[in-house]
């Protein structure tokens with residue numbers, strides 16, 4: 001093995017390794033989504049967010065349009081304040097858009113689904129979504145079902 | 153040149169040197185002889201500063217080598233060449249690169265001068281033609297000669313040979329004996345040979361120390377030693393099977409051993 | 414009494430060895446600037462440590478990924494969740510299997526070779542010989558190998574995981590017809606670059622440090638005989654494996670415990 005070809009092979013090895021890192025970043029992970037694409041932040045108050053996490057998807061009509069950027073507890077009205085980063089390309093959400101927390105599949109991840117309203121004005125940086133529906137809590141659902149069926 | 157005073161060195165429980173003193177004369181060949189395990193290699197490593205004595209001092213060129221800083225020790229080592237028992241050639245480099253290695257590391261000489269120097273050194277040991285071989289392709293005698301060329305690469309003042317004759321065929325033996333002698337003369341070296349090969353060593357040494365059990369059992373010119381009145385030295389120098397060093401490992405008498413069953 | 418004595422004795426011996434190993438590591442660190450000035454030494458070692466482990470890692474990664482693909486489809490289809498196959502393959506590889514298996518393979522392939530090589534250099538007095546030529550073997554021999562191991566394993570682990578994800582695609586998507594879109598899109602939305610991939614890389618950097626350290630120290634500390642080298646080589650593989658598994662548990666608890 002002569003010196004030159006050793007050097008070439010080592011160079012190739014390092015290049016392939018770095019290519020693997022790029023593959024990981026661009027194909028496997030959400031690295032692209034993390035890059036500050038132009039976006040604006042809106043917030044919404046929920047009575048209960050049970051299980052919603054940072055970086056959860058925000059979608060509209062099933063299409064991801066942003067992510068949850070921050071979740072805080074508001075001690076004044078005992079609600080949760082959820083901030084969402086929405087891609088700038090979806091800047092035309094009406095101000096009466098409503099937000100609900102859903103579960104992907106029966107036991108899957110929580111995400112926020114937005115439903116468009118009919119107003120002509122649009123949500124902008126710092127807008128607050130007024131219409132929210134909290135997460136469905138499985139235990140409550142089951143007890144409701146049990147009570148309503150025992151009523152019959 | 154080198155003087156050792158009241159040196160004591162132990163490995164674990166075992167006292168390898170017990171308060172010995174000896175002197176190495178400049179530009180002479182001094183031999184240190186003794187049976188295997190007497191501590192000959194250990195002595196060379198002490199002189200080279202690789203091991204640290206329990207007590208006593210070793211001065212090389214007027215400097216107590218165990219009081220030198222690491223940098224000073226490394227500077228001093230450039231004046232010492234050592235030929236290890238196994239040759240200690242770097243196995244992933246060719247013969248040429250092995251000899252060029254210390255020159256490249258310690259000097260800023262341009263490559264064409266290094267080339268000339270290496271060929272000179274190889275020529276001195278008669279192996280200019282073997283420069284492209286790898287250490288694994290060399291015979292034992294050739295490996296030692298290459299190691300010699302490397303040991304003189306930096307033009308040292310002292311050269312130490314660890315068992316240069318062990319395991320050599322008669323022809324390479326002759327070559328090595330002659331080489332040690334001519335290198336010593338032409339380069340004005342101070343040579344130390346460690347060996348238990350009596351015949352070859354006595355033929356070239358100017359002065360001989362014989363080590364045994366941590367002590368210097370005898371010293372003198374080869375002629376003086378041959379006529380020594382110490383029984384032990386007589387046994388060692390003439391290779392007698394029995395004497396002060398018994399043929400039998402210490403044990404009960406044979407009859408007692410047999411009767412025990 | 415005898416037993417206690419023995420216990421005390423071996424504890425002291427282990428402590429002394431740990432002390433030697435730490436000192437050894439410290440001298441390696443101080444020698445690293447020298448290596449950075451001599452990139453040729455590093456490149457040569459990157460070849461024998463990294464490039465020579467390349468195919469082993471590539472092929473193992475591909476097969477591990479293909480197996481996870483098959484097993485994943487069988488398990489997930491019970492819940493009608495084949496769509497999440499991509500998440501399962503990528504998460505298990507990127508967080509755990511990639512760093513850990515590549516480290517175990519690396520310890521067996523490169524670590525044992527390093528120990529044997531250094532042990533042999535010690536036995537044949539090459540290290541002493543260098544010292545007598547006033548060349549520091551830590552700088553010239555040990556530190557380049559350490560840095561090469563340290564740089565190679567994270568790259569190998571990334572390759573292992575990448576090939577594994579492609580392997581999962583081969584069995585899951587090509588063979589068992591999981592939807593290609595959900596394989597990749599769900600993977601992308603579930604795998605976080607910092608939490609998963611960067612943490613996985615940090616793991617393999619730490620494993621690289623441990624393996625290179627153990628392997629080089631065992632070689633340097635080996636008894637200079639053939640039996641000494643062979644037992645040092647065994648110790649490298651065994652101790653590296655234990656250390657990898659232990660640190661993996663620790664790191665997983667730190668990194669993913671709070672998530």
Ligand SMILES: Nc1ncnc2c1ncn2[C@@H]1O[C@H](COP(=O)(O)OP(=O)(O)O)[C@@H](O)[C@H]1O
Pocket residue numbers: 163168186187188189190191192193194195
């Ligand atoms: N690295 C070592 N660790 C422990 N003991 C050693 C080591 N090297 C040598 N010895 C012991 O020191 C004594 C002297 O060894 P050495 O100097 O190699 O003898 P010689 O070269 O005269 O044959 C021997 O008894 C040997 O077992």
Ligand SMILES: [Mg+2]
Pocket residue numbers: 192193194237314315
């Ligand atoms: Mg010896």
